[in-house]
Amino acid sequence: MDPFRRAQIILLCDLCKTAHLQSHCERCDINLCQTCVGKHLSDSSIRHKVVLYKYRKSLNYSTCPDHADELCKHYCEKCDIPVCSTCVSSGKHKDHDMSDILEKLSAKTESLQKDLDELETRIYPRYEEMASGVQTEKVELEKNYGKLTTIADQHGELLHREITAIVNQRKSDIQEMKIKHLSTLNKNTEEITQKMAELKQIMSDLKSILKSNDVSLTSTYKPRNSEFRTLPPKVRVTLPSLSAQKINKDQLNEMFGSLTPLSINTEHGDTVKSAEAVSSPPVKPLLDDPRLTAAIDTGYKYLYSVSCLSEDQVWTCGNNNTMKLLTLQSELLISIQTKSGNYPRDIAVTRDGDLVYTDYRDKTINLIKNKQIQTVITLQGWIPRYVCCTAANDLLATMASDDYKQYKVLRYSGSTEKQSIQFDDQGRPLYSSGVYISENRNLDICVADTSAVVVVNQSGKLRFRYTGHPSNTKQSFDPRGITTDSQSHILTADPHNHRIHIVDQDGQFLRYIHCHLRYPLGLCVDIRDNLFVAERDTAKVKKIQYL
Template identity: 80%
Template structure:
């Protein structure tokens, strides 16, 4: 903007810059006052088109031709891929080249720019924001972990101090005991000697009395005991102990204390995001007309609640007791682990590292099982965790219900750090129904969730009888309330999962089947396979569906793609 102009001032003529403008030349794209119009039209080299300013068109600002100063580039040379003027085309170096209308080219370029802008705004820039957020989270985790390392070092030092103090006290006690025994031996020896000495004193006194008395009888009856005392009593010899300290080997001490691995800082190559076209066109796996059961696993629970794939032939399960079980496809029990609290787990999920996560809705904790060791990673206040799933980014998504059963929300965690909370739509209305469901006891899960391949968050909201899908940012995309065909009872969604095709699969508990939807919520078809009250769902890396049947406590593996 001209330095003499502002939003509150009258717009001035571009030529004289002193008088308010009245007209506009659409060819030259300049504003003119009444006096300057005549001067401008005096240039007969151009076919000027002067109109009242308010009737001007939004004309493009054509660039000036670098080879012909009085011309604007209003034509596009396809061969050279640049704008050119009419003189360049008729007599210049672009003569004979294929040309096109620059406005058509501009329109195509504008459309391309709009697509680029949309991709930058909706896909690329948000990923950078997530990366920054993740780095900040990692920094917080780094502070916490390094603090823990320092604490661990202090605790190890205290342990070694206690051990050394115990050893020192043990040695001092042994020294005191040895000293006491030596003193006792010397005291006993002293007592025996003094007893002999007393006896000798008595003999010497008796002899002196005999010699003074001149009594013949005493002298004649005297018996000498000198030979008895010529052998001196035994003398106790004490050998003092010596302390032989070992030379401290610093290397051994360091090894005993514990070690740290070498510092490792790895820079991973940044992921290359696929274009929007590539994302929307994954390799196609068509749906089978007749899905089929390929394996059945008998879990032994009275009621089976959840199933989560560890691999193509191993699944974790949980049901109506405190034990989580790992089975193979032949129903062989491979591992069983009991919850830390002794409460039945509410839901389970397998992380990208192959560890097991479970929620405990009674003590409000989310727990991680690694190498059969249970670690409580999150303890909630005022909220109860229900369903859980692990995302492609190795976060945890958790459905939770408030303690008063009036609110529900989805929370994203990175480790134990909360990154996102999803509860309301753009109008401030709850996305999910309240936690309370009058027909069943409070121990049941009322909502189930899964992350789709396009990063949508899909929730099967049983109380609302709907599947609620929001995008990665938590903005509502759609609600699916069931398909009208062949429905004997109301839609009753339980478990939910997604596959490599971005299909959404949800278990219709009371209608004994699975609904398959596309990523936009359009119904595709049902899976029946003689299912009995399907509840928990999961999909393995080859898109095999595992269905947990609530009443039979069996897991069915189904091929449907």
């Protein structure tokens, strides 16, 4: 049976009024026969959307509040409401700009979809990340406060009966601080959870609106994304410490040591940039002939690493236990020796301008702040090698096992390990040496490994391996220093061939930088995309403009 003749109902084309309908134009909301489809599409001033009649979408037009028999198929731009044909022809909307309701529906639907996408992919995940961070801190809370309790017990045992009362008092103080700390974190969690629940409801409502195709609901929708772009405040609590002093029977209370106050500070929540705000940086084309603009004498016999503090100041390390801050004119500003007296393996500057260095002999990662050295990470069974600071102010470090048979990358937030990257999806090792490391602008993690640059995404999934370019290579490709720039280029040192490789974020070779380099090792880029190269044998840092 003809599907359009069921129940003796014959549906005809809205244009010719004689032929059976076959199609439907969703843009114009009219039914068309096979002959009239071509005629309808000939009007190129309108972007038609013609589908088979049985696949048409049913639009839910709202009824005009002033004219009960009319459907609102127009939109008054000035009044910002749907209106019917009678409203348009009346004087009520005289001189007001009118648009087709379907055009408005399309624009509004696109706007709703963008808001939903931003909530699902950008804003809500940040709330999840914050909630996860607080939960991790709560887990660490027990361990850290347990350490304090243990310290108190150890001192109590040394002083025996004479200081039992003092020990109990200190443990009570620790417990009180712990409860206050935990209470603060729980309150922070509740605030975040409440916001997440609101976000879930908004996202659910948006999905319902999009699914309903309701013109009224879609037209009157008011976005709230800007309200949630500013994240809730994050509470930071500084753990108290117990300072123990030598036992003196006459001054037991003072010498036992006192707890530092529990410090609770609430930081203003970060604001998640909208998709429109996260724009691409200005395009900077590569220079055909990169230019050497400065050369810094560092005074080392061999130079290994360089890290930019500013456009005209760089930190360096080489074949002794001293790290130097130098100007472009080779003027020494600061000189700091490592805490252990060992050579630093690598250095990096944090977003706060502090210096981080790795000590592979005592297996530590150290932070230098205001010329004071603080050991932030001590490892067991693994040796820290090279390090970089990320856009989120985390630390990424390459690691080797004690027997140098395994290699991995660890991510730290402060002294807390957040991520370990060691194997691909098939369980095979990603790295065979894992030397210099850098984070790209797209958050990829780039490691100069034996004979290849290994690039994984933010989650640690392998994206590609760059094994060098076959042109005019005298020695095998053995990448060392690595850095990235504002264009998401990856730059890696090729010391045996005395040049720098530039590849794009997908591993495609772009060109070389030569500039009469001699055994380049460490690399870094400043905020203006000037390249700094540490030459091992000349012990010079060369500043190169290549964009």
